[in-house]
Amino acid sequence: MIPSVTIVIPTFNRAWVLPQAIDAALGQSHPKTTVMVVDDGSGDETGAVIARYADHPRFVGVTLAANAGTAQAKNVGIALSATEAITFHDSDDIPHRDKVMRQARVMGNEGVGAHPCLNWRLSGREPDTAIQIGAVLSHHELILPDGERVEIRRTLSLVDDFFPNLQMAAGVPGDWTHVNSGLFHRSVFDRLGGFSDCIEEDREFRNRLIMAGEVLWVIPDILLTKIESADGLTQQKDTDYDSARRQVDRQRVWDAVGHWFRTREVAEVPIDLSAVRVAACTNPALCNARVLRQLSGPLEQVA
Secondary structure: OOOOOEEEEEEOOOOOHHHHHHHHOOOOOOEEEEEEEOOOOOOOOOHHHHHHHOOOOOOOEEEEEOOOHHHHHHHHHHHOOOOOOOEEHHHEEEEEOOOOOOOOHHHHOOOOOOOOOOOHHHHOOOOOOOOOOEEEEEEEEEOOOOEEEEEEEOHHHOOOOHHHEEEOOOOOOOOOOOOOEEEEHHHHHHHOOOOOOOOOOOHHHHHHHHOOOOEEEEEEEEEEEEOOOOOOOOOOOOOOOOHHHHHHHHHHHHHHHHHHHOOOOOOEEEOOOOOOOEEEEOHHHOHHHHHHHHOOOOOHHHH
């Protein structure tokens, strides 16, 4: 059965690009799609942008009382969503109109099985058994601030933190299939938790999926355009790929991979939202009511 999907768009002070991301998400061809924008305590006109879409029947605008960081904003989306699958788009992402539909149809395919020509026992499965696909990724493209267009197609780069020896002639360093192009079955978060509180949260989560033996399916087509801008995290001096902060977080990710190679243990990352408060929600009916009450008090207090 094709799963229902929530597109979570975490955002912080990106009001100038946010409308095109919302429009593209609402324009997805998959009819069972909810779009949830999580405003991570913005100080610009993000609230006004959310207000424009408040009456849309498939839109949820969640405003956090204070900035919690991208990883926690994503975790809020996971906790509040009420669908069978979740995907994450940045506030400047433009998906192909059929991106979510194609991913959801792959995820809902009940005829996928563990073919005996592969060693499925390494991932805790038996040959000739049915498989629930945990994540459906896709190729995508980057539009860089200088106008250069880079296609991210090299699926082998999924394992760059595990087997760097396989990455020669990879082209752009870090050319890996981004987790934030993926659609995730809700059960993945039930098993593994949410995003780690760091700026390498996508990389860390991707590695956890691989280490835990989750089944990843890659659609070999470009279904998402990611538009890098000068004020984005990967472009700013304090948070770009050469920054001290990112190097520290990257080492944490590599240490976890090293621990897995030694022990084959995968540590869950529990979603802890005890320090997060939801200040407003435009469409509570589309959210997990219990979690919304926990994060914001009684539903009638949510504007």
